[in-house]
Amino acid sequence: MKNIGFIGLGVMGGPMAANLARAGHSVVGHDLGADRVERLVAAGGRGAADLAGAVADADVVITMLPDSPDVEAVALGPDGVLRHVRPGTLYIDMSTVRPETARRLARAGAAAGVRVLDAPVSGGEPGAVEGRLSIMVGGAAADFAAAAPLFEALGTTVAHVGPAGAGQTVKAANQLVVGGVYALVAEALVLLEASGVDGRTGLDVLAGGLAGSRVLDLKRESMVKREFTPGFRVDLHHKDMGIALAAAREADVALPMTGLVAQLIAAARSQGHGSLDHSALLKVVENISGKDRA
Template sequence: MPETIGFIGLGIMGQPMAHNLRKAGFPLIVHNRHPEVTEQFIAAGAQAAKSAREIAAASDIVITMLPDTAVVEQVLSGPDGVIEGAHDGLIVIDMSTISPVATRALAALLAQHNVSMLDAPVSGGDKGAIDGTLSIMVGGQKETFTRCLPVFQAMGTTIVHVGDHGAGQTVKACNQIVVALIFEAISEALVLGSKAGVDPARIIQVLGGGLAASRILELRGATMVAHNFAPGGRIRFHHKDLGIVLETARTYGVSLPVTALVDQMFASLELRGRGDLDHSALLTYLEDLSSHRIGSG
């Protein structure tokens, strides 16, 4: 009998992830602040709960996919939260991107209530969530990871146990450094090439066939050229993630000078009202600096 999954947080990423769990045959209970989304899941055969406490009481595994550390803490340990509905043997899998330090504290708190926790943030964007091809980096006890492996396999294809509690979030921080800096590099290249008179679509074509090729270029190159910034990963969330990165770097005495610079670029874009655009809209920051929109001649 498949484990009953309680899923909290049905946003851009959470919604397709939960659908893939349902398609894989897991009994699903959902909780979300937008009733129209919940109704879609009910129509597809899932159950709904009115609170995180209610979900925890009825589930074998609770998955959270939430915006930030504060919201995860509230859902897990706040009033009417998961802990209030916890039972022996319950597993919490937090697939949000939050602080590694907070993750370790939450894991210790949940353990006091005989609840195991895995931190399992993801990479792959909305397309990976829809296709079930996410990369999932998992921190926590190995035996808990092994029990939950079929759950992860319903949502992703690269699933790696990277260490103890907080290790998943640490690896996600590393991932967000690379993604942010690649977006910035692609943006510089497009603005330079376009202002010098080269068709940006041709630039993407050439970069994608050489050493500069990347998954980000493959997935977002054409949409950047088209100025299609419908969000797969929002600027404001990536800015939040880089805050976690820099906080972690300070904790361990690591210098991340270029990451700090891109963090400020995201901050500037948020101040300009672009926080809900896709993080590839970092391109617009570079366009503003050079007073040039790519492809405009």
């Protein structure tokens, strides 16, 4: 059993912290939303009124926050994680942030005697709830081995992918692929329906062939029904595509399809769909095709 301080109990962090508590770990959570803390307490964890209270006695600290500035403020700020944890603590940032942010955290952690891993996840809210996330981890191999029992409570695909920042680079690659698949599924559905073919039947056939994907498995029914309850919001995918494009610039590579998909996701946000699930790319494709639905 580990004493875990968990910061960020939102759509992803809340069920992840709950799964760690159910696995027998002592989890103390902190979030700006009191209702989120209450849900963790109901799942067997404990709540803390502030960050210091969540991490002071922790063997492991986990953060699950929206963006790089949030992580930097929580980890490196004057009242941040690194100011309150003991030397030797393992700090795992499971947010999706810029690779350079992950490397900065690792350097600051090393200076404070704190072990740091970047471990972003894929699988959306269903994967977080079910403990079936894919977890890509950057950092020292020994620290990855120490964290393995925790990752086992959270995911089914867990891999050490390289040094600090590597986990975030793999996550950027993941997000560009996911965004591209959503865009193509949206185009396929618009084509099917505009051609007089039943969209549900057509996507069912695609899902059983070479075009099959997790996106089709999990989202084709809700896309046909135009149900866009967020499992992962357009706003967050927009942020992630910015990370992917910045990583491409840093690596000096051209990713033309990523650029196009990033523009479609930006269009979804501009059209007021930022709070919807990223499958709402369908609304953008319908709009530019003149097939808007009321």
